[in-house]
Amino acid sequence: SNGTTTSGLTFDVQPSASRRTPEEREALLGDPGFGNVFTDHMVTIRYTEGKGWHDARLEPYGPLSLDPATKALHYAQEIFEGLKAYRHPDGTAAAFRPEANAERMNRSARRMAMPELPEDLFVRSIELLLEHDGDWIPTQKDASLYLRPYMIATEVGLGVNGPSSTYLFGLIASPSGPYFSGGVRPVTVWLSEDYTRAAPGGTGEAKFAGNYAASFLAQRQAVEQGCDQCVWLDAVEHRWVEEMGGMNLFFVFGSGEDARILTPGLTGTLLPGITRDSLLKLAPELGLPAEEGRISTDEWRQGALSGEITEVFACGTAAVITPVGHVKSAHGEFTVGDGEPGPVTMRLREELVALQYGKRPDTHGWIRTFPK
Numbered sequence: 205s206n207g208t209t210t211s212g213l214t215f216d217v218q219p220s221a222s223r224r225t226p227e228e229r230e231a232l233l234g235d236p237g238f239g240n241v242f243t244d245h246m247v248t249i250r251y252t253e254g255k256g257w258h259d260a261r262l263e264p265y266g267p268l269s270l271d272p273a274t275k276a277l278h279y280a281q282e283i284f285e286g287l288k289a290y291r292h293p294d295g296t297a298a299a300f301r302p303e304a305n306a307e308r309m310n311r312s313a314r315r316m317a318m319p320e321l322p323e324d325l326f327v328r329s330i331e332l333l334l335e336h337d338g339d340w341i342p343t344q345k346d347a348s349l350y351l352r353p354y355m356i357a358t359e360v361g362l363g364v365n366g367p368s369s370t371y372l373f374g375l376i377a378s379p380s381g382p383y384f385s386g387g388v389r390p391v392t393v394w395l396s397e398d399y400t401r402a403a404p405g406g407t408g409e410a411k412f413a414g415n416y417a418a419s420f421l422a423q424r425q426a427v428e429q430g431c432d433q434c435v436w437l438d439a440v441e442h443r444w445v446e447e448m449g450g451m452n453l454f455f456v457f458g459s460g461e462d463a464r465i466l467t468p469g470l471t472g473t474l475l476p477g478i479t480r481d482s483l484l485k486l487a488p489e490l491g492l493p494a495e496e497g498r499i500s501t502d503e504w505r506q507g508a509l510s511g512e513i514t515e516v517f518a519c520g521t522a523a524v525i526t527p528v529g530h531v532k533s534a535h536g537e538f539t540v541g542d543g544e545p546g547p548v549t550m551r552l553r554e555e556l557v558a559l560q561y562g563k564r565p566d567t568h569g570w571i572r573t574f575p576k
C-alpha cells in the first residue's frame with residue numbers, strides 16, 4: 205500500500221526486483237552482528253527550499269549518487285537517529301517510542317539549520333519499510349531490527365555562506381543480534397581528559413554526525429588504555445560526568461529498599477537519550493527513586509570506594525543497559541561494587557527489555573505496533 209500521509213505526500217513504492225530469498229535472509233539473520241547487514245529496501249524523501257518535502261519513495265536498498273561538491277561531504281550538515289523494531293509474541297512488528305525519535309531528529313535539525321520532517325512522514329517511513337522488510341526482524345532472544353533515519357544536505361557547491369537549500373531524508377534498516385552474545389558483560393571505561401565531546405553552545409545535544417567523527421580519536425585512546433568505552437566530561441572543568449560514546453550514564457546509590465538512581469542532567473552538552481528518559485519514568489514505578497543531577501569524577505571515585513555508589517550503568521538503544529564495572533583515568537583506576545552486574549542494573553534491564561518485546565502491558569503508550 206502507498207497511503208497518503210497527513211502531510212499530503214504519497215510514497216512511490218518501487219519494490220526490489222532482486223530481493224534476497226528466504227534462505228539467503230535466514231542465513232544473514234543467523235548471526236547479523238550490529239550494523240553490517242541491511243534489508244532489501246530503503247526510504248528516501250527529498251526537500252527543496254520553497255517547495256517543502258517531496259518525492260517520497262520506497263525503493264531497493266542501494267548506493268546514493270552524490271556530486272563530489274555536495275555540501276554534506278564538506279561541511280558535515282548531517283544528522284541521524286537510531287531506534288529499533290521488535291517482533292512481539294503476537295507476531296506484530298513494534299517500534300519503541302518512534303515519535304520521540306522524530307521529535308529529537310527535529311531538535312537536531314533546528315540546531316543544524318536543517319528543515320524539520322513532519323512526524324507522520326517519519327513514522328510512515330518506518331511503517332512502509334516494515335511492511336516490505338518486516339521479515340528481517342530477527343526472532344532470537346535480544347535481537348531486533350535497528351532503524352537508522354538520517355538527513356543530509358544535498359546542495360552542490362562549496363560556498364560556506366549558509367545552510368543547504370536541498371536535503372535528503374533516508375531510512376535504512378539493519379538486523380542486529382544480541383549485543384552481548386555471552387550474556388551481559390560489564391565494561392571498563394576511560395575518563396577522557398585530553399579530548400572534549402561538546403562545549404556549551406556547541407552541538408552536543410544534537411544527534412549530529414560531526415559529534416561522532418570528533419569522538420573516534422578519544423575512543424581509540426580508551427581502547428589503547430585497555431578500556432571498552434570513553435566517558436566524556438564537561439568541557440570547562442573536565443570534572444563533571446556527561447555521558448559515554450553512544451550511551452547515557454546512571455549511578456546507583458545505596459542498595460535494596462534504599463537504592464536510588466541519578467543521571468547527569470541535560471545541560472545542553474549531552475544527548476537526551478530516549479532510553480535515559482524511559483528509565484527516569486520507569487524506575488519510580490518500580491519503587492526506585494530517580495533524579496537528574498550532577499556528579500563529578502571525584503564523587504564517582506569516592507562513592508565507589510566508600511560503597512555509597514553501588515552500581516553504575518550506561519543505557520542506549522543499541523546495547524539497552526550495560527553495567528560499568530571498572531573505571532580508569534590518567535590518575536588511576538577503581539572498581540564499582542564488585543565489578544559485576546548489580547541487581548538494580550539487571551532489574552531495570554529486564555523491565556525495559558520486557559516492555560520493548562511486548563511482554564509487559566504498555567502503560568506509557570511507548571509501543572507503536574505495525575500490522576504484519
Ligand code: PMP
Nearest residue numbers: 450451452475477478479520521
Ligand atoms: N549518547 C549518545 C552520544 C548517543 O549517540 C546515544 C545513542 N543515540 C545515546 C546517548 C543514547 O540515546 P538513546 O537512548 O536514544 O539511544
